[in-house]
Structure formats: C-alpha cells, structure tokens
Amino acid sequence: SPHLQFECLLAEHADVLDLVCQGRAHLGLLAAQPTYSGDIAHARVPASAEFGLFVARSHPLAALQTVATEDLARWRALRLSSVITSDTPSDELFVSGARCWTAPDYLLLLEMAVLGFGWAALPRQLVTWYDSGQLQELQLPGWPKHVPVDVVWSRQHQLRPVAAWLLDRLLESI
Numbered sequence: 608s609p610h611l612q613f614e615c616l617l618a619e620h621a622d623v624l625d626l627v628c629q630g631r632a633h634l635g636l637l638a639a640q641p642t643y644s645g646d647i648a649h650a651r652v653p654a655s656a657e658f659g660l661f662v663a664r665s666h667p668l669a670a671l672q673t674v675a676t677e678d679l680a681r682w683r684a685l686r687l688s689s690v691i692t693s694d695t696p697s698d699e700l701f702v703s704g705a706r707c708w709t710a711p712d713y714l715l716l717l718e719m720a721v722l723g724f725g726w727a728a729l730p731r732q733l734v735t736w737y738d739s740g741q742l743q744e745l746q747l748p749g750w751p752k753h754v755p756v757d758v759v760w761s762r763q764h765q766l767r768p769v770a771a772w773l774l775d776r777l778l779e780s781i
Contacts, residue, residue: 616632617714618635619687619711623636627760627761628646636758637757638754646761647761648762650757656730657732658754659744659745660727660729661734662720662723662725662742663722663723666726669745671745673747673748682706683725685707685708686709687712688710706725717737721738731751
C-alpha cells in the first residue's frame, strides 16, 4: 500500500539489538548469537550469510596463492567499529595490538578494501553485488565461513501488522 511507511536502518551486531530494545526498530537481522536477553525474541531464518576474506586486487596479499594468519598480521585489518569486542566471523584472525581501521557498516568496509586500505571479512553476497570486480577473495584454511542469521524483535513492543507480515516472510523456507 502507498500509505505504509517503511524505514530501513543499517546496523550490525549489538547495535541491531539496541535499536530493537529501544523500539526504534521493530525487527532486526543479525548473525545468530548464542544467547539473547530476556526481552528479545528471536528465530533462525532459513538462509545463512557466507563471509570471505577480501582485499583489493592491487594489494600485496592478493598475489599470494594461499594466505596464513601470519600473512594477515603484516597488513592492516578492516573491521566493524561496533563489534570490537563481539564475536564476528574473523575474530580468531585478530591479535592484540593488530593494526586495524574500523567502519560502522559492511558497505563502508567494502569501500575501504576496494581502496586498498587493508583486508576485511565481508559477506560474499555484498561483494558480489557491489565490488565491480575490484576485490579478490583470499584463500585461507577455514574460509569462507557460514554464519547463521537470526531475526529479532522486542518482547516489550507488540509487532504491528506489517512487521508481523515481514517476520512471516523472513521465516518462510527459501
């Protein structure tokens, strides 16, 4: 209907939960968490996210056939600013004191990687849609990573009809 209002907010991990708890967002999508606070309802969506490690084709890491964690440690890491202490697909690759630059969302991380600022763990679908062939996926044992995705909503705020309809669509089998 043309009379419905819809606002899409970009947030990652803990920021999604904060927006839902505040009532600023009715639904949120994020990498599945092992536990949620009691005021957050959640359900697993049928699709998962697949993360790979990417650098600009001109970056020295792109010339390596296979990459080791030690190779990554020599170069700047690009990661989400909102999840420095949270579980992300690439946490095991970061060592204390590692050089890293941060950004608030994956699209900006992709742009930073395209510009050659460092390497990043990015959703492969995002790279497929937006990199225009400028990024190269690094070959590292254990990568790419498949990450289950949950939809979350607040138990404190009743879902409106459109949000309930969208929740049903998100939970349908693909």
